[in-house]
């Protein structure tokens with residue numbers, strides 16, 4: 001390894017990288033977003049399409065991003081600049097860096113809510129026989145409090161900064177190794193409780209029995225958007241994480257593990273949520289508040305529920321934290337690589353920017369405020385950011401990354417990077433077909449459709 005790599009940092013081990021990348025992928029997208037998007041799109045039919053997209057689009061794009069990163073040992077802007085100097089491609093990296101900062105700002109708001117719910121659960125803020133109406137009310141009041149929302153955002157971004165400041169292996173990897181296994185155990189325990197609730201079968205039927213009559217082109221858009229978001233693709237997070245991977249590691253099997261873990265956690269989160277919903281007669285298409293409105297009811301019904309509730313929201317906070325870390329790391333890597341900023345300075349300056357940028361989103365749930373319903377577009381700031389960045393920008397980014405690797409950098413170069421130390425590239429032919437044809441065509445088709453219909457959520 002050359003000196004430059006050592007200065008930038010590197011993963012301590014392959015397993016450490018897989019956990020850190022899975023930590024980036026596994027987050028609110030799996031536990032908060034996946035269940036309600038599935039609920040809104042008719043259940044199991046959506047889940048099947050989602051699987052197909054993870055395997056046929058997500059995995060190939062992840063391999064593309066990781067190989068770009070490892071080849072160049074650079075942030076997204078630097079990676080494109082190195083492989084295609086004096087072209088517009090570095091601008092694609094820049095779009096990724098800015099998108100990451102933007103996602104961090106509103107994701108931090110929702111992550112702040114999970115932190116707040118943890119504190120609420122610890123302080124016994126949920127009464128023992130709460131109805132769905134009551135818990136919805138509690139949630140609505142909770143997110144409407146402006147000072148609290150901004151304060152929680154601040155705390156959360158600060159936590160993210162503390163971990164990222166610790167560096168690649170000493171901060172990000174070390175925390176992922178502690179936090180990810182804990183998250184998994186707690187999720188399993190909660191799921192066990194949920195599937196043994198009364199009327200759980202109705203929820204499992206809704207979740208696991210496909211109803212293809214509910215599938216429209218819109219469903220495809222939602223499934224693709226969810227896959228890209230959940231796997232942290234389309235903005236260079238995986239380029240950045242790939243830049244710290246050792247040349248000895250097998251990128252393809254690592255990417256497959258990350259996709260597998262991410263999907264597994266999303267599926268288990270669905271198993272946890274839907275039986276709980278049906279046992280309480282709560283409509284499955286509940287929207288973004290779903291996790292916050294229903295889970296407190298579930299906790300109240302189990303022995304030691306307060307403990308579980310507090311534990312769950314703590315670990316949801318943790319899952320969100322390992323994701324926000326990756327969002328902050330991208331812009332930090334960019335400033336450290338390209339502008340020679342000190343890591344420390346980059347971390348705190350960008351944390352401050354993300355915090356300031358997140359304030360309108362934090363205020364967007366307060367019924368009376370300007371940010372709740374922007375003029376002309378008639379939606380709140382958080383929704384606007386989520387649609388523009390979480391949907392459109394990631395889709396565009398994934399499309400451009402696939403095109404770049406397939407046709408500009410070239411699949412032969414990518415193959416060479418992937419197999420360079422005698423690594424075996426399982427599914428090489430399949431990958432080169434998917435990344436050249438299926439990925440660009442499918443992503444472009446869906447992208448044009450959602451642009452025309454403006455119907456992405």
Ligand code: TRP
Nearest residue numbers: 025027028029229230232237323
């Ligand atoms: N994948 C994370 C989740 O599911 C969110 C996330 C982290 C992300 N880094 C990203 C999304 C980069 C898109 C791009 O919650």
